[in-house]
Amino acid sequence: MTEKTFSLHGAGDMDTQTLEINIGPQHPSTHGVFRMNVVLDGETIVSLKPVMGYLHRNHEQIAENMSYTGSMPYTDRLDYFNSMSNNFGYAMAVEKLANIEVPERAHYIRIIMAELTRLVNHVSVIGFLLNDLGAFFTPVLYAFREREKILDIFEEVAGARMMCNYLRFGGVKYDLSPEVLARIAGILKKFPKFLEEFETLLTKNEILCMRCQNVGVLPAELAVSASVTGPMLRASGVNYDIRKADNYSLYERFKFRVPLGQKGDVYDRYYVRILEMRESLKILEQAVKEIPAGDIMSKKMVPFLKSPRNFKPPVGEAYARVEAPKGELGYYVVSDGTAQPWRYHVRAPSFINLTILEDLCIGQKVADAIIILGSVDIVLGELDR
Amino acid sequence: MIFGTGILQGLMVTLKNFVTSYFKAPDEGGIFTVEYPEKRLPEKERFRNFPFLLYDKNPENLRCVACDICAKECPPKCIYIVREFDKDGKPLKRPAVFDIDFTVCMNCGICEEACPFDAIYMDHEFEIASADRHAKLLYHRDDLLKSNEYFHKIRPTDASAIDARRREAEEKKKAAEAAALAAQKAKEAAAAQAKPPEPPKPAAGA
Numbered sequence: 409m410t411e412k413t414f415s416l417h418g419a420g421d422m423d424t425q426t427l428e429i430n431i432g433p434q435h436p437s438t439h440g441v442f443r444m445n446v447v448l449d450g451e452t453i454v455s456l457k458p459v460m461g462y463l464h465r466n467h468e469q470i471a472e473n474m475s476y477t478g479s480m481p482y483t484d485r486l487d488y489f490n491s492m493s494n495n496f497g498y499a500m501a502v503e504k505l506a507n508i509e510v511p512e513r514a515h516y517i518r519i520i521m522a523e524l525t526r527l528v529n530h531v532s533v534i535g536f537l538l539n540d541l542g543a544f545f546t547p548v549l550y551a552f553r554e555r556e557k558i559l560d561i562f563e564e565v566a567g568a569r570m571m572c573n574y575l576r577f578g579g580v581k582y583d584l585s586p587e588v589l590a591r592i593a594g595i596l597k598k599f600p601k602f603l604e605e606f607e608t609l610l611t612k613n614e615i616l617c618m619r620c621q622n623v624g625v626l627p628a629e630l631a632v633s634a635s636v637t638g639p640m641l642r643a644s645g646v647n648y649d650i651r652k653a654d655n656y657s658l659y660e661r662f663k664f665r666v667p668l669g670q671k672g673d674v675y676d677r678y679y680v681r682i683l684e685m686r687e688s689l690k691i692l693e694q695a696v697k698e699i700p701a702g703d704i705m706s707k708k709m710v711p712f713l714k715s716p717r718n719f720k721p722p723v724g725e726a727y728a729r730v731e732a733p734k735g736e737l738g739y740y741v742v743s744d745g746t747a748q749p750w751r752y753h754v755r756a757p758s759f760i761n762l763t764i765l766e767d768l769c770i771g772q773k774v775a776d777a778i779i780i781l782g783s784v785d786i787v788l789g790e791l792d793r
Numbered sequence: 794m795i796f797g798t799g800i801l802q803g804l805m806v807t808l809k810n811f812v813t814s815y816f817k818a819p820d821e822g823g824i825f826t827v828e829y830p831e832k833r834l835p836e837k838e839r840f841r842n843f844p845f846l847l848y849d850k851n852p853e854n855l856r857c858v859a860c861d862i863c864a865k866e867c868p869p870k871c872i873y874i875v876r877e878f879d880k881d882g883k884p885l886k887r888p889a890v891f892d893i894d895f896t897v898c899m900n901c902g903i904c905e906e907a908c909p910f911d912a913i914y915m916d917h918e919f920e921i922a923s924a925d926r927h928a929k930l931l932y933h934r935d936d937l938l939k940s941n942e943y944f945h946k947i948r949p950t951d952a953s954a955i956d957a958r959r960r961e962a963e964e965k966k967k968a969a970e971a972a973a974l975a976a977q978k979a980k981e982a983a984a985a986q987a988k989p990p991e992p993p994k995p996a997a998g999a
Contacts, residue, residue: 478868481901546807556825560837567839567915573901582839609806612799713906716866 426454433462437540437778440788444765444777451773456766460759463792471752476502476577477716479752484571486754487790489529492521492562493732495575500656501728501739502577506721511703514579515658520592520695521574522730523688524562527599528555529733530639530681530688531606533785537678538610540782541619547610554602557595564588577719578709584699593696596689603685611679620675624768624780627672634764638735638757640784643680644672650731661698662691677783717747725751734758734785754793758786838948841902841915843895844872846937847944855938856912859888863904863913871897872904891934896926911955917947 427448432438441462447455467486471479483498484491496518503510510518532555535548559569565588566574566581574581610616626636631644641648649666651659667683669676705713712719721743729738735757742751761784768784769777810822819825827834844863848855864872877889904913916939923929945952 474868475866477903478866481868481899481903485899550810553825563837563840565839567837567841567902568900571900573903605806605810609803613803614796614799617799714909715862716903716907 424450431774431777433459438781439536439786440791442786442788442791444781446769446774446777448774451775453769453772453774453777456769456777458762458765460762460788461792463788465793467793468752468754472749475716475747476719476721476749477712479749480575481571481573483754484573485789486756486793487732487734487737487758487787488570489532489787490525490733491570491572492518492525492574493730493737495572496522496657497728497730497732497737498739499575499577500730501726501741502721504728505724505726505741505743506577506719508578508706508709510579510657510706512658512700513583513702514704514706516695516699517580517584517704518575519657519659519662520584520692520699521562521565521572521580523692523695524558524592526688526733527685528558529785530685531555533733533782534606534610534678534681537674537779537782538616540778541616543616547606550602550606550609554599561588561591561595564591576705576709576713578706579704583704589696589699592692596692596696599689600686603682607682611682616678617675619776619779620678620783621673622671623674623772623776624783625671625673626764626768630764630767631672634760634767636735636761636764638731638733638761638785639680639684640677640735640761642666642684643669643676645669650729650736654729656728656730659691662694664688664690674779674783677785720745720747729755732757734787734790735761754790756790756793758784758788758791759793762786762791836917836947838950840917841905842900842919843898843916843921843932844893844904844913844937845916845918845939846891846934847912847914847941848938849941852935852938852940855887856910857888857891858886858910858912859891860910862907862909866903866907868901868903869897869899871895871899888934891937893932893937895921895930895932911959914944914948914951 429446429448430443431446432443433441438444443459443462445457445459446453467482470482474482480495480498483494486494499518502508531551532548535551538547539545562572562574563569565584566572626640626644628644628646631641632646636644637648637650645668647666647668650656651664652666664687667680667687669680709719723743723745725740725742727738727740729736731737736755737757738755740751740753740755741749744750765781765784768780772780813822814824817823846855846857859874859876861874864870864874871894873890873892873894874888875890877885877887879885900915902915905915921930941952941956945956
């Protein structure tokens with residue numbers, strides 16, 4: 409007995425205790441205030457519990473106490489990287505609710521903005537993923553250099569770089585001037601060259617391949633059953649893009665392909681995003697070339713710009729979804745005929761894509777958990793709402 | 794492919810970027826950041842930050858009529874307005890208190906959109922950092938006042954469009970007033986003209 413008390417733990421048969429550690433909430437690799445409660449056996453993950461809610465700020469309840477237009481700026485703050493596509497989804501939901509026709513030019517402007525947003529998001533998420541991998545700040549700064557140029561356009565068009573608050577029900581707030589369109593065209597000319605360079609830097613890099621390939625494999629069945637959407641789902645080889653499946657706005661007019669992955673590992677998720685940027689560039693090129701002249705606001709909605717409180721959609725409910733850069737972003741709005749929505753709900757892709765985090769991480773090493781989280785592409789503003 | 798080629802190619806990219814950042818123009822891959830407090834980038838005209846109150850000519854002549862619409866439309870409810878009353882308790886068309894809490898304001902620009910009197914606009918001023926948020930970041934009416942000339946300076950196209958619209962509306966109003974006055978006068982004149990022959994009428998009938 410005495411012998412057993414004084415012996416080192418696990419000596420002899422080498423069994424070890426599991427160790428429970430918290431990664432986050434104040435940890436740079438968690439992309440915000442998010443905590444992973446990880447149980448480790450050595451360095452291998454036995455269980456992982458995501459703990460969220462640190463950034464919960466009552467978005468849905470706030471929107472239910474506000475005019476419809478009033479929560480438009482709040483949607484900017486959901487996924488603060490992609491305020492334009494957040495606006496897009498919300499505007500579409502309310503337009504569906506109130507049966508508002510959107511002029512063609514406004515549709516084109518929205519699509520241009522949404523695709524520019526996709527470029528911004530994908531390029532920076534790849535940068536952050538590389539940060540998580542340990543390639544400190546070289547890729548992310550190259551990415552941010554390109555992002556900057558697009559954000560300058562947002563500032564010129566909408567007045568703000570990130571919190572754009574640009575879309576309105578029935579159209580957009582400001583028109584695109586020919587100079588801005590020319591600048592967008594200039595970006596489109598240079599962006600493929602940058603992508604080429606970015607790929608030379610990353611795609612064939614042996615360290616990146618070794619760290620990312622066959623790590624965090626997401627099988628297609630699991631992805632579908634967990635209703636994962638966006639680049640994560642497509643990296644697992646499921647052909648599901650809401651731009652194609654729903655044909656919302658005027659997306660059926662544009663020729664583009666949906667890139668798919670094969671294995672669904674971290675590397676596929678990285679590469680699908682690169683390919684998606686190329687497709688976005690195609691859409692942008694067509695949109696900039698074909699953008700028609702005309703109104704940017706539906707005539708019916710112009711008076712409500714001045715008096716948002718008087719905008720009262722008829723009783724009913726509507727759900728509209730867009731292919732946001734992170735996945736299916738849906739807005740569910742119920743109207744009771746007053747100036748405020750009776751119920752307002754956001755289907756946030758970050759949140760739902762994160763539900764499979766434990767399945768991806770079990771059996772992997774701690775360092776892999778960080779890059780798996782990076783490849784899921786979460787933004788805490790949207791996750792916690 | 795030999796192991797390590799990808800890394801070497803990647804390193805070539807970083808080398809190229811390192812060199813071009815010194816020798817190329819900003820839009821060709823050179824550095825386009827500026828050293829902020831000394832150098833500044835030109836401000837975009839639509840750039841919006843915090844609201845300010847507009848006055849014409851002198852600060853007494855502010856456009857705000859304390860209608861409270863912006864305070865009601867403001868999503869985070871950062872505007873607080875109290876109407877001014879004169880000595881007899883008659884409400885005046887100007888605010889006695891107009892406070893904006895800049896710590897709450899989220900720069901959305903809905904106040905500007907909703908204002909029917911062109912009185913509140915989004916400013917370009919962003920250097921408002923302060924160690925005392927209660928004293929320095931709660932802006933009162935007099936801190937918010939800025940002249941129309943300033944508005945013209947920061948947002949020339951918007952300001953001239955708004956001025957043109959206001960002038961037109963004023964002229965229309967004046968024309969309408971003049972027309973109403975003329976109509977009134979004509980009516981009076983017609984009445985005056987019609988009046989003199991009236992008394993003899995019954996006499997003629999009788």
